[in-house]
Amino acid sequence: NFTLSDYMLIICSSCVTMAGFTLRHTVLFFVVFCSHFVCGQISYSIPEEMAKGSIIGNIAQDLGLDLKRLKLGKARAFSGDVKEYIELNRENGLLLIKENIDRESLCGKITPCAQHLQMILENPMELYSITVEITDVNDNAPTFQKNEIRFEISESAAPGARFVLGRAVDPDVGINGLRSYLLNPTDNFVLNYEAGGDRNVEIVLQKTLDREKQARINLLLTASDGGEPPLSGTMQIYITVLDVNDNAPIFTHGVYKATVTENAPKGSKLTTVSAFDADEGSNSYVTYFISDAVGSSVANKFTVHEESGEVTLNGQLDYEKSNQYELDIQAKDQGGLSDTCKVIINVLDINDNKPTINILSMSSSISEESKPSAVIAMIKVIDPDSGANGHVHCTINDNIPFVIASPSNNFFSVRTKYELDRERNSEYNITVTCSDEGVPSLSSSASLRLQISDVNDNAPVFERNNYEAYVVENNTPGLSIFTVKASDVDSNQNARVSYILEDSTVNGVPVSSYVTVIADSGVINAVRSFDYEQLKDFHVHVKAQDGGSPPLSSNVTVKITIQDQNDNAPQVLYPVQTGGSLMAEIVPRSADVGYLVTKVVAVDVDSGQNAWLSYKLQKATDRALFEVGPQNGEIRTVRQVTDKDVTDKDAVKQKLTVVVEDNGQPSRSAVVNINVAVADSFPEVLSEFIDFTHEKQYNDNLTFYLVLALAAVSFLFITCLVVIISVKIYRWRQSRIFYQSNLPVIPYYPPGYTDTGVTGTLPHMYHYDVCMTTDSRTSDCKYSTLGGQKVLAMDQSFSETMHHALKEKNLLEDQSSAEMVRTCYSFFVIGPSIAGCTRVLFWCVCVCATDRVRDV
Known part of the structure; x- marks a missing residue:
C-alpha cells in the first residue's frame, strides 16, 4: 500500500x-x-x-x-x-x-x-x-505534400491578402521538429506562420500586384527543422496574376466536430462544412477539398463532397488504433482565394475485441510436494476495448486442485489449491477462460498442461518375499542363475531400481566371491564354478534401491541350492593300487565254493543315484573260478579249485580286473587290478610272483639321494659286520657245532583277517603282520601299512607262502644258531623305514653270520 x-x-x-x-x-x-x-x-x-x-x-x-x-x-x-x-x-x-x-x-x-x-x-x-x-533524433527532413503549388491571384488583390500554402510535415518531434519557414524572394509577399503551431503557412501580399509588369511570380518556400545540423525541404510556388477577385471564402465555423462508432459502415455521413464568398458570379463559386497537409493515411479514410462540403466515411475505423481524427478542409473560390477549417472526428468504442490471453510464465511441471498456493502460471490478459468492454475476469475448470487469482490489474496467477499426489493423478489440463463485461460479452480460452513431477516417496517392492534358485554344480563362471525383480510406483529416476548384493559371508568367504548381481537387471550371476561336494546351498541378500535423493530401498533373501552332477568317478579304497609292488591275495587249493578271496571297497563322493555303486568282473585269467558281488564288491570262488592232476590244475597266478561303476548319467567308473595266488606252498608262490617283486624303477632325479644312502648304508654295514663277527666269535667259542640251514628260522605271525560284514562304500579292515625273506640274492624285504595298521609284507600274498616254507624248513639244530637267527631278525624288524637295499644288506650279514656265505 x-x-x-x-x-x-x-x-x-x-x-x-x-x-x-x-x-x-x-x-x-x-x-x-x-x-x-x-x-x-x-x-x-x-x-x-x-x-x-x-x-x-x-x-x-x-x-x-x-x-x-x-x-x-x-x-x-x-x-x-x-x-x-x-x-x-x-x-x-x-x-x-x-x-x-x-x-x-x-x-x-x-x-x-x-x-x-x-x-x-x-x-x-x-x-x-x-x-x-x-x-527523437533528427533523422527526417521537413517535407511538403507537393513539390509545387500554383496560384492565380487577381491584380486587384489588396495588400494583406492571404494565400494558404499548406504546411511542411516533419515526423520528428521537439527540437528536431519543424521550426521555421523561409520565403525567397520577398518582393511582393511575406510569410505568415505560427512558430511551432499546426496552422497552415500563408503568404501575405504586401504590395499590389501589377500584371502588366510581372504576370508570373516564382517563389521558393523552404522549411527547416531545429536539429543539429538542421534539415530542410522546399516547395516551388508559381503565381499567375489575374484580375479582379478580391474576396476570399470564409467558413461559418472554424472547427467542426463529429462522432462515429468504430464499426460504422463506409459512406456514413459525419458532418457538413460550409463557406461563404462575398463576391458575385463565378468568383463566389466555392469548392471544398481536404487539405494536402493531412497525411494520406488519414485522408484516405474520409472524403468531402466538392460542392456540398459533406464529410463522409471512406474506410474502416478502429478505436484501438486511433480514437480521434483531425481533418483540414479548404474552401477555394474561382479566383484562387481560400479559407480553411478543422474537422475533429471522435471514434466511439464498441465491444469488438475478445480478451487476449498471454501466458507470461508457466511451469510445465510442479513437484507433488509443493505447498498449497504455489504459483504455476502467470497470465496477462489484454482487452483493447475501453470501459466495461475492456474489464476482464478469468475462471478455470472445476474439479481440479487449482485456483486463479488476480494480484494486479490485467494480471492473473494460477495457484495450487491443496497438496498434490502424482501417484493419483500425474497430469492436469487446466483451461483458463477470460470474459469481458461488454454486451454481449466476449471471451477467449487458453489451455495449460501441467505435469506433476515425482518425489521419491515410495520404496521399491519385490515381487516375492523370498526367492529360491537352483544351479547345477560345475557351472561356467558368469552363468545367470536367477533374476530378482522389484518395482517402484514412482517415476523416472525415482523409479529406476538398482540391485545391490548385501555384504555377507559363506563359510567365512565373502558372498561376492560366489555370486554377483547386475545392478540394472537384477540378474544373479555365478562368479565361480560351484562344487556340490563342498557346498550344498547358501543364502544371499539382495537390496533393491531406487535412484531418488535420498534413495529408498528394500531387501530380499535368495536361497541358492547347488544341485549334484555326476562329476566324480568312484575311488577304490581297497585293495590299494601301488606302483612299486604288486599285492596278491592267497587262495588255498582246498578253498570251498564261495570262499571270500577279498573285497573291493570303493566310495563315490557324489550324492543320490550318482553315488550308487555296482561291481562287475571285467577280465580274469579264469572267469569260471571267481565272481564279484554286484552290490558289495566281494570276490568269491564260484567253484572248487581244481587239483586233480598236473594238467587240470588251476594256474597259481590269477589276475582279476574289476570295474566299479556309479549310477550317474553318464556313468563314471574305476578299474582295480587284483593278483590272486592259488597255491598251498611258499615255493610255488615264490616261483610265480618273483617277477612281481623284482621290479626296479630308476629315476635320474634320485641319483644324489641314492649316493647319499649308499654311503650311509656302507657305514652301517661295516659297523654291523664288526658287531656280528664279534658276537659270532664269542658264540663260536661256546659251541663249535652249528647246523647247516638254507633259511633262517623266523617266527611266523599269522594274518589277522576280519570281515565285519559292513556293506556299502565303507572300507573293510584287513591286518597283515608278516616278515619274510628268501634265500635268493635278488629278494627284497618290505614293510607295508594298510588301513592305519602296520603290515610287514614282501607282497600281501608273500606272508602265506613264507609261512608254508618255514613250516617245511623248521630245523634248529643248535641253540646258538637259533639265537643268531633271532639277532638277524631283530636287525630286520627295527628298520621298517629303511630303504630296501639296506634291508638286503642286513639280511646278507645275517646269512654270513650263519656260515651260509657260499649260498649268498
Whole structure:
C-alpha cells in the first residue's frame, strides 16, 4: 500500500557517443511490494535508430539482481506487441536493441514515446515493469505534400491578402521538429506562420500586384527543422496574376466536430462544412477539398463532397488504433482565394475485441510436494476495448486442485489449491477462460498442461518375499542363475531400481566371491564354478534401491541350492593300487565254493543315484573260478579249485580286473587290478610272483639321494659286520657245532583277517603282520601299512607262502644258531623305514653270520 510519494527516484545519467550524437540514459527506479510477489518498475531513455545489439541498460545492476538469479529464474522481457524491439540477455543482464526502432513509425507525434515491457522471473515468480522512452533524433527532413503549388491571384488583390500554402510535415518531434519557414524572394509577399503551431503557412501580399509588369511570380518556400545540423525541404510556388477577385471564402465555423462508432459502415455521413464568398458570379463559386497537409493515411479514410462540403466515411475505423481524427478542409473560390477549417472526428468504442490471453510464465511441471498456493502460471490478459468492454475476469475448470487469482490489474496467477499426489493423478489440463463485461460479452480460452513431477516417496517392492534358485554344480563362471525383480510406483529416476548384493559371508568367504548381481537387471550371476561336494546351498541378500535423493530401498533373501552332477568317478579304497609292488591275495587249493578271496571297497563322493555303486568282473585269467558281488564288491570262488592232476590244475597266478561303476548319467567308473595266488606252498608262490617283486624303477632325479644312502648304508654295514663277527666269535667259542640251514628260522605271525560284514562304500579292515625273506640274492624285504595298521609284507600274498616254507624248513639244530637267527631278525624288524637295499644288506650279514656265505 505504497503511494507514489514513497517511491525512491534515482536518476543516473551517462553520456555515450553514438553515430555523431549524444546518448543520454535516464534510469528511474520504482519499487512496489505486492501481496503475493515483488513488483518493480524501471525506466530508460534511449534515442531512436540505435543499431541492433546496442545496450539500453544493465537490468541486473539497476534492479540489484544477481546474474545467477536471472538464469535460474528464466528471466525474459516482452512487450506483448506484434513486433518485439527490445530483448533481454539473461547471461549478462543487459537490455539490448533487438530491432531497429523508428520513433516516427512507432509513435508518430505522440510524446513521450515509450516501449512498455514486463520482465518475469520464476522460482519465485517476480514481475518487473520496464519503460523505455524513445527520444527523437533528427533523422527526417521537413517535407511538403507537393513539390509545387500554383496560384492565380487577381491584380486587384489588396495588400494583406492571404494565400494558404499548406504546411511542411516533419515526423520528428521537439527540437528536431519543424521550426521555421523561409520565403525567397520577398518582393511582393511575406510569410505568415505560427512558430511551432499546426496552422497552415500563408503568404501575405504586401504590395499590389501589377500584371502588366510581372504576370508570373516564382517563389521558393523552404522549411527547416531545429536539429543539429538542421534539415530542410522546399516547395516551388508559381503565381499567375489575374484580375479582379478580391474576396476570399470564409467558413461559418472554424472547427467542426463529429462522432462515429468504430464499426460504422463506409459512406456514413459525419458532418457538413460550409463557406461563404462575398463576391458575385463565378468568383463566389466555392469548392471544398481536404487539405494536402493531412497525411494520406488519414485522408484516405474520409472524403468531402466538392460542392456540398459533406464529410463522409471512406474506410474502416478502429478505436484501438486511433480514437480521434483531425481533418483540414479548404474552401477555394474561382479566383484562387481560400479559407480553411478543422474537422475533429471522435471514434466511439464498441465491444469488438475478445480478451487476449498471454501466458507470461508457466511451469510445465510442479513437484507433488509443493505447498498449497504455489504459483504455476502467470497470465496477462489484454482487452483493447475501453470501459466495461475492456474489464476482464478469468475462471478455470472445476474439479481440479487449482485456483486463479488476480494480484494486479490485467494480471492473473494460477495457484495450487491443496497438496498434490502424482501417484493419483500425474497430469492436469487446466483451461483458463477470460470474459469481458461488454454486451454481449466476449471471451477467449487458453489451455495449460501441467505435469506433476515425482518425489521419491515410495520404496521399491519385490515381487516375492523370498526367492529360491537352483544351479547345477560345475557351472561356467558368469552363468545367470536367477533374476530378482522389484518395482517402484514412482517415476523416472525415482523409479529406476538398482540391485545391490548385501555384504555377507559363506563359510567365512565373502558372498561376492560366489555370486554377483547386475545392478540394472537384477540378474544373479555365478562368479565361480560351484562344487556340490563342498557346498550344498547358501543364502544371499539382495537390496533393491531406487535412484531418488535420498534413495529408498528394500531387501530380499535368495536361497541358492547347488544341485549334484555326476562329476566324480568312484575311488577304490581297497585293495590299494601301488606302483612299486604288486599285492596278491592267497587262495588255498582246498578253498570251498564261495570262499571270500577279498573285497573291493570303493566310495563315490557324489550324492543320490550318482553315488550308487555296482561291481562287475571285467577280465580274469579264469572267469569260471571267481565272481564279484554286484552290490558289495566281494570276490568269491564260484567253484572248487581244481587239483586233480598236473594238467587240470588251476594256474597259481590269477589276475582279476574289476570295474566299479556309479549310477550317474553318464556313468563314471574305476578299474582295480587284483593278483590272486592259488597255491598251498611258499615255493610255488615264490616261483610265480618273483617277477612281481623284482621290479626296479630308476629315476635320474634320485641319483644324489641314492649316493647319499649308499654311503650311509656302507657305514652301517661295516659297523654291523664288526658287531656280528664279534658276537659270532664269542658264540663260536661256546659251541663249535652249528647246523647247516638254507633259511633262517623266523617266527611266523599269522594274518589277522576280519570281515565285519559292513556293506556299502565303507572300507573293510584287513591286518597283515608278516616278515619274510628268501634265500635268493635278488629278494627284497618290505614293510607295508594298510588301513592305519602296520603290515610287514614282501607282497600281501608273500606272508602265506613264507609261512608254508618255514613250516617245511623248521630245523634248529643248535641253540646258538637259533639265537643268531633271532639277532638277524631283530636287525630286520627295527628298520621298517629303511630303504630296501639296506634291508638286503642286513639280511646278507645275517646269512654270513650263519656260515651260509657260499649260498649268498
